[in-house]
Each structure stands twice: as structure tokens, then as C-alpha cells.
Amino acid sequence: MNDSNSIDLDALNAITTIATTTTQAAKPNQLKAWLEATKILTLPWAKPFMPAMGIPEALIEHSASLGQLHEQLAESIQQQKNPEPAIRETIQQLAEQTTTGVASEFKDWVERHFIDQRLWAALEAWWGILYRAVHFNSVSPPVSWQRLHPQIAELISPQQWQQLEEQLQHLAPPPSQEEEQLGLTLCADALRIQEIINHEWTFATLKLIKTEISETEWTELKIWAETIAEEMGIPSEELFI
DSSP states (O other): OOOOOOOOHHHHHHHHOOOOGGGGSOOOOHHHHHHHHHHHHHOGGGGGGHHHHTOOHHHHHTTTHHHHHHHHHHHHHHTTOOHHHHHHHHHHHHHHHSOHHHHHHHHHHHIIIIIOHHHHHHHHHHHHHHHHHHHSOOSOOOHHHHHHHHHHHHHSOHHHHHHHHHHHHHHSOOOOHHHHHTTOSSOHHHHHHHHHHHHHHHHHHHHHHHHHSOHHHHHHHHHHHHHHHHHTTOOGGGTOO
16 A cells, blocks of 8 residues: 655655646746635535635634735736735735644645646546546456445446535635526636545545555556546547656
8 A cells, every 4th residue: 555645746746747738838926826816715505615626624713814914915916016925925824823733734725726827737638537437437447446446436426526516606706697608607706616526535535545555556546547538639649647
């Protein structure tokens, strides 16, 4: 068994990185990314979704203070300040209000969902691969997958996804007229939260797999996943690094 307790960026790259067109995109403005992240967490209706979004419990308890941090970041953008001091100050304030560990965990969360497009692309593609593998697979799975299938099916569940969408439709503001014209049933912020939760489910699934199987089994599973990706139109050379 692999005794890894987490999947960091390097491990995820070595294991699951998928090169898509977004992978080649320029790294987003970090200050604007932090502004978007803190904005999502200041939405009153979003609080019930925060645990599933991967937000530390201690930070959820201090979510009101994120409003002040959001305003400070917005002011930095208006004044066109260097983003790094503003981001460092935000992290420091979070550490003072919670703990250093919580602040560090939140920083990793922002990086994962708002800044690192390479990792974002990997999680987005793996969500599709895992969902298809669990519910619509046409390729005979390796033994390791069969062993973990019940646990993975709980994390990548159509019922869970449908329930999430229904909860978002109930609690989030309705889509704008422009969004409705595009055929969207959720507003932009709700779609962002849905995406984050999907990626957190994917991240948890990859962590479970990496923790529970041997390196040999992981190699077999990668080959199997690559076959599924080819069925989905994802070129095999873009799957793994």
C-alpha cells in the first residue's frame, strides 16, 4: 500500500495531469483570483455548501471576517497595487483569526480552484473520466478498481450531483436573463460553487485511490483510465506527464 496521506501538486502532476487547451493559458491575475475566492465565501446563501467545497471548519466559523478581507483586496485592485503584499496580508490575517494551518490550507484551496489552471484542467478532466468509469464504463476494469468501486461510487455519484444542483437552485439567486438565454439553470456564482465541489469530490477520489493501491496497481489503473479517456476524445499523450 502507498502510505501517502495527501496528493500534492507534484504527485498529482506525475499521476493525473491532463494537458488541455486551458493548461497552456496564462496564469491568472493572483489578486483577482483571491478576490473571486473571498467573494464566493462571503455569499450568505453559499455557507451550507462550504464543507463540501473543502473550506476548513475553523474558517467557516470566521466567514464573516472574509468580507473585510474581500474589501481590502478589492481596494488593492482599484489602487493597482502589487498583489503579493495584499495576498500575504490576507493570509496573515486569516492565520491570526484562526491558525497558521487553517490559513495555509485555505491558501492551497485558492491555488487549487482559482489560480493553478494546470491542476484545474486535470481535476476537470478526471471528473469526467471517473464519472464515466463508475457509471458508463465499457472497458473491463482492473482488480484494484473493482476493489475500490463501492467507495469511489459514493464520491462520484449521479444522485449526489443531482442533489447538489437542486440545493443550488433552491438557495442561490436565479440566473440572470442573459444567463437564462444561454440555457443556464444556475447563476454564475452557483455554477462556480458546483464546479469547486465537483473538483473536491475528484480530488478526494484520487487521494483515496493513491492511498489504497500499490504502485503496480496504479500503473495498471492509469493504462485503463487512458483507454477511457481515448473513448471520450482526450488524446492519450495529453493524459499524463
